[in-house]
Amino acid sequence: MVDIRDVEVIALNFKRRLSGVTSTIVQLVPCQADLGLRIATLGVGLPDSLPKIAWRSLWRLWSPPPGRSHRIWHARRNNEMAVGVLLRDGLRMPLKLVFTSAAQRRHTAYTRFLIRRMDAVIATSGRSGAFLDVAHRVIRHGVDVARFRAAAQSQPEDAGDAPLLVGCFGRVRHQKGTDLFVRAMIELLPHHPQWRAVVCGRVTAKEARFGETLTEAVSKAGLTDRIRFPGEVDDITPWYRRLTLYVAPSRNEGFGLTPLEAMASGVAVVASDAGAYAEMVVPGETGAVVPAGDYEALRDALALYLADPVAARRAGEAGLARVSADFALAGEARAVNDVYATLLDPYTRGAEA
Structure with missing residues (x-):
């Protein structure tokens, strides 16, 4: 635990189950701290490696950190916003509230009520920003280019000996379109013997039957040796480096x-x-983008790259250059820290006057 009296920014995670929000916090907070920000986390389900403050220390929020008149309370969920509003408006604690929105839909009336009470709002994409009714800044998520990197071939033991591999990673569920990927592989792989496919991801108890239908379909097609299901893996990075083509359906x-x-x-x-x-992938340059849920469009886009591995490798090289230039995690950290600075600096100058 760190001393809350020295903390400028509190990053919240009030949900125990691992999610994209949790992953963002785990990756972003250390990078923000490396840039000199005094930041700590509050919540559950976070690794011990992150700087944390204790719930019992929240009463100290009435006193701002040295050199500041306020602290930042950074929420990414409704309950985190609601607690921040209570602390700032109900208990009169000197907080500035920031909310990051990733939703691709119009928010509920309750969420809009909370968002209007934020001091600053961040949208993770132009598309999510289009659903906001308040001023906001678009800051797209970044990726750790030191961890996810193109390197010498690193092959997991059970990836098989296929020279070319196409993969789909993440939770195995209908929302993620895992069935669309498996269906396309069953249809396409018989025509491309140099390729194999891999599905890495957790199958929850709720999605057990969904996962079973996929493995049954692969078995029925006689492709169990070419479409693999390793499940959830401890380290996904070597699997990415083994791929020639990745699919996000x-x-x-x-x-x-x-x-x-x-x-x-x-x-x-x-x-x-x-x-x-669609804001990440440049069609014809780093890959292809197809309408969500459109099986035929997905299959046809995959067929082009399966038939032309050289084009796939060129697209991979272009994708690496694009991420390095526009989606590095350090860039996201700097941009978010800049939002904090716009809220803190005016009050710092006032305190120093």
């Missing part, structure tokens, strides 16, 4: 980091237009 998505992780690993990407995917 989500039917709907908040933001979605996996295409960026693949591109940072030097891999071509075929993605749906769910979430912010």
